[in-house]
Amino acid sequence: GAVVSQHPSRVICKSGTSVKIECRSLDFQATTMFWYRQFPKQSLMLMATSNEGSKATYEQGVEKDKFLINHASLTLSTLTVTSAHPEDSSFYICSARSRAGGVTGELFFGEGSRLTVL
Amino acid sequence: AQSVTQPDIHITVSEGASLELRCNYSYGATPYLFWYVQSPGQGLQLLLKYFSGDTLVQGIKGFEAEFKRSQSSFNLRKPSVHWSDAAEYFCAVGGNNNDMRFGAGTRLTVKP
Numbered sequence: 260g261a262v263v264s265q266h267p268s269r270v271i272c273k274s275g276t277s278v279k280i281e282c283r284s285l286d287f288q289a290t291t292m293f294w295y296r297q298f299p300k301q302s303l304m305l306m307a308t309s310n311e312g313s314k315a316t317y318e319q320g321v322e323k324d325k326f327l328i329n330h331a332s333l334t335l336s337t338l339t340v341t342s343a344h345p346e347d348s349s350f351y352i353c354s355a356r357s358r359a360g361g362v363t364g365e366l367f368f369g370e371g372s373r374l375t376v377l
Numbered sequence: 378a379q380s381v382t383q384p385d386i387h388i389t390v391s392e393g394a395s396l397e398l399r400c401n402y403s404y405g406a407t408p409y410l411f412w413y414v415q416s417p418g419q420g421l422q423l424l425l426k427y428f429s430g431d432t433l434v435q436g437i438k439g440f441e442a443e444f445k446r447s448q449s450s451f452n453l454r455k456p457s458v459h460w461s462d463a464a465e466y467f468c469a470v471g472g473n474n475n476d477m478r479f480g481a482g483t484r485l486t487v488k489p
Binding site for chain 1: 413418419420421422423426467477478479480481482484
């Protein structure tokens, strides 16, 4: 199947700093990527939908200035957690849908990025 | 708005026993339904999906699920569980709006 790569897989940062997480579709073009946040032993909560070349659509309650999403190309979306605080510590997962698959195409998930803010 | 309920937070079964994980959904139209599996610290892997047609869907690793519109359910089943099946399982519903909603997940423990 198609591969989605996230980097870094783990990151530890100090409170107040910004952290960027990359999500790449390695062998397909993804017009749409999704960013999720997962708290321990909980489900994935959709944070935002990222469409290539346009602004991301954020879910209610997600601060767009806090979680900056950029989808500059068909294979790369980035999530930047700005001025991170300990409560931002979480497991962040991205997924990508193949351009060829349309709206019913399979979502391919990255392996996740664990952020720890000290 | 679409939503998914997985009533069982944690299930323990013996290796070799059968398994059924429950999933109920709420959606205004014909839903697209999915089951994913997640191992600790990993991303999600698609087990199977239902879009239309035959309501009994076969997936990978010997899993199957049955779509029952009258019950708004999409339960996941496996006739004989293996120790390697221990993981977190998520049911999800999506539609034509390009996003997906996940259930809270069911953690499966397999006893030797």
